[in-house]
Amino acid sequence: MPANGGAQVNGVEAVRLLAAGFNGHHQLFAFDEDPRAFTAMVEADATIPRNVLFAGWSTTVFQAGRSIFSLGHQKLASDNFEVDVQLQCGFGDHEGILGCLDHEGRLYLAEQPQSPDEGWRLSCQSTDVSPKIGTIAAAGNGRIALTFRQAPNGNLAHIAEFDSPLALVRWFRDPSGEGNYPACHHMIPGRPKQLLANTGSFILLMEGGEVYTWGDARYQSLGRAIGEAMPADKPGVVDALGGLNIFKIASGGWMDAALSADSSLYIWGATSPGVEGSIRCLEDQDQVALVNLTDSAEDFLDVQDVAVGDNHIAVISEGDRLFAVGENRNGQLGVGSEEHFLEEWQEVPNLTQVRKVGCGPKSTFVLTKAT
Template identity: 50%
Template structure:
């Protein structure tokens, strides 16, 4: 599954420090320490002189990073490198702007889509352990804008539209191999999508989690489809109802109707939506089958979307939210006053609160970051990355 950073780069142009906490068994967060990172500290292991670093992909065992000067590199299990004869491909990636879409799975980055519409695949080089970013775009390849692989191997894709286009085409494939075969030769006799959906509007974000897809349109509408268990679609799929859309087809999340949604985030069995006026909505389940659950989701019924209240405003008013990210079983939110709040699983320290407590059912603030101007947040499955401005002292990191 892809990193949620791929569709949002708030604060672009500002120099921000990247901090991280969470699962570090493969040294994918901090190459200079062993074990999990339970309190937020700098990402270490890339170019020494880097600042203004962004997260392209945050996976279970690999983190892929990008900067305007160093291009793309990785930490952890998967090694993105350069083998002899691959200079042209590597330099093309390094010189290009930040990719518009990056996606992967449990093993690491699968591919990325560059701004010029070319799809690059992370391909194992026979003479080394490195994975080379190799273009697989052919003259026949269709123009795609978003690629989202779910944890159950299904893949959804949206197409580029003309500037005045108002019809969004979404296609689905059983797995990544079938998508790539179709992409390289879409006219092949057996190379065709398993499903094809047509929706009004223009796509802004396409995300996947364990078994569902979420599509945000530029007009603010949110569609969901896939596996309807654990309230993961945020809408009713009961057969026979008037206007009810089946789980297999993209259906509007009606609870968000009339709201101007600016961003969606998804991970595990949960999804979140953030409105332009700072309201945060959440649906799904944090740890299906386990006794632990996020309090605000505990009483939610099938197809129900929950309006999240993060306390801390004046006279007890809930705080406005400006960014949100979702991991496998935790959620992170940045408030308008630049504070970071998290909730859910903390088994690997992914909440960054320097505590051995394994689960937080209520929102908790990372007080150590209260004065450092938190700007953005990105979640991996068991990790949280946050971008901070002035005030952070790297000498305090453990």
């Protein structure tokens, strides 16, 4: 039993999935409004693992046991699998999910239905001779990067980068075919842990805690110096995070975040051009900013989890509290305010015992303990 008690199902803590933010395609709820305060989406049965697989502009996809659920523009068939498959690394675009991986490194792609009465299906593309993929991510500019699954004793990461989803599919189905080679191939010492993408760049976390970035260097989005020795289009280490033992990264818009083992949060980049505000702690920062999160008593708080949307950031602090900052035009901060932008961190009211946080482009999702 958890130390703080609470609702349980078969000895496992029960949770609720809540969301706030842009709902223009009904990708959060059936009603038309953008929920500006966190509202329950699913009363989750703890016996069925629930996973928000993809949160995009128009579609939200999550998994519950053998079933795939989708809300919004893209409708997925719910009877997608005959056996339990653990899906991860969902990637897509404004239209919906394009694909994902399973826990064994197999690639699944979204296939269009044959008739209007059917839903899209996530279909496994892998065969016994297909490459095994470790992680995969799609940037907003259409580029896709992936890492290859390593042997248990492997210590050299291979990264393939493609100009488009179509180029990825051509390569995967015929890796040695003429013209099917990746646009770029990078090698980095170590073992990959997380690979993410934002509007124009990629960020890679290694098991040793090192962080690499590459891609579009505008708006300080790489968090590192650019030069002949470390060009923007090749993975370069974020020196400001050296020795900090980073264990989690998050990415969205033109911003990245990194969370260290000592519960310190580092962010870099900027809000998108045209957004009416800027996040205060990112102002006058050349590269990477250390976030000093405080509560109403001005006490400094450790950070336990972080997620990044297009122009907003949400974190879980010690005490399982949620704080958010940035764009709020669609209520994505969940604070209930009509303000379009919050420059300073604000605690989300009436929300306690937050277990996990995630962000879509203009939305935020949280798992809280069910009471």
